[in-house]
Amino acid sequence: AQRIVIKIGTSSLIYPNGNINLAGIDQLAFVLTDLKNQGKEIVLVSSGAIGVGMNKLHLESRPATIPAQQAVAAVGQAELMNIYNQRFLTYSQQTAQVLLTRDIVEFPESRKNVVNTLEQLLQMGIIPIINENDTVAIDELDHQTKFGDNDQLSAIVTQLVKGDLLIMLSDIDGFYSGNPAKNKNAILFHAIHEITPQIWDYAGDKGSKFGTGGMVSKLNAAQRILTTDSAMVLANGQQPQVIFDILAGKQIGTLFC
Numbered sequence: 001a002q003r004i005v006i007k008i009g010t011s012s013l014i015y016p017n018g019n020i021n022l023a024g025i026d027q028l029a030f031v032l033t034d035l036k037n038q039g040k041e042i043v044l045v046s047s048g049a050i051g052v053g054m055n056k057l058h059l060e061s062r063p064a065t066i067p068a069q070q071a072v073a074a075v076g077q078a079e080l081m082n083i084y085n086q087r088f089l090t091y092s093q094q095t096a097q098v099l100l101t102r103d104i105v106e107f108p109e110s111r112k113n114v115v116n117t118l119e120q121l122l123q124m125g126i127i128p129i130i131n132e133n134d135t136v137a138i139d140e141l142d143h144q145t146k147f148g149d150n151d152q153l154s155a156i157v158t159q160l161v162k163g164d165l166l167i168m169l170s171d172i173d174g175f176y177s178g179n180p181a182k183n184k185n186a187i188l189f190h191a192i193h194e195i196t197p198q199i200w201d202y203a204g205d206k207g208s209k210f211g212t213g214g215m216v217s218k219l220n221a222a223q224r225i226l227t228t229d230s231a232m233v234l235a236n237g238q239q240p241q242v243i244f245d246i247l248a249g250k251q252i253g254t255l256f257c
């Protein structure tokens, strides 16, 4: 069986106006269930807890303090799983929630427990839905407990389960020779085999290695994947059906291998 990890970002789950993209989530559930039914093993890494929490609590803007963000994330995580469960059950697919912290990297015993759980879930035909445990991961700069962001988390999970492929769904078609929002001449890379200083430059600000999101964070994830036998594809998650095309070998997004 082919083992695939999919990472989906907040921008694919929540519209800019704060409403939840139920059509996108439903399509994701449909695609992932179909892949599982084809015999593949699927792991989903999903962001979105704070965004869904803001929606549920009718908050206009992201809370200012970290405890407030953690509280909203705790509300949102439950609601996010509620939505996933509902959508996946439409296709008779079981899911499980797995919340992780950085100790899976630091402590072999924790890592072993995580691997055992994920292996068992996959064996049972269940799709694990993974997110960072925001209650325990205290602070954006706390590298002891925090992964940095879900880009790193998804790469670590791919390593843990020895995934064949990490599909990272973002709000952009792939990796360009500059930020397309600022540089309209930027061109899309179809494949990257080594992350050279030039490539880091194209990603812009390299100073915030542990910042959340951005292309630097995606390159950090890609770099981790390049040290393994796995590959990573960065693609646009607006239409989750794109996953079918990627697995069919069509040239979509940027392949890191």
Ligand code: ADP
Binding pocket: 009, 010, 011, 012, 169, 170, 171, 172, 174, 175, 176, 177, 178, 179, 180, 181, 202, 203, 204, 212, 213, 214, 215
């Ligand atoms: P997500 O929320 O999906 O994780 P991010 O917002 O963190 O995505 O990162 C995607 C954004 O990175 C793009 O929308 C684009 O504006 C910006 N970006 C900066 N440099 C590049 C680049 N070289 N190629 C593509 N996108 C880039």
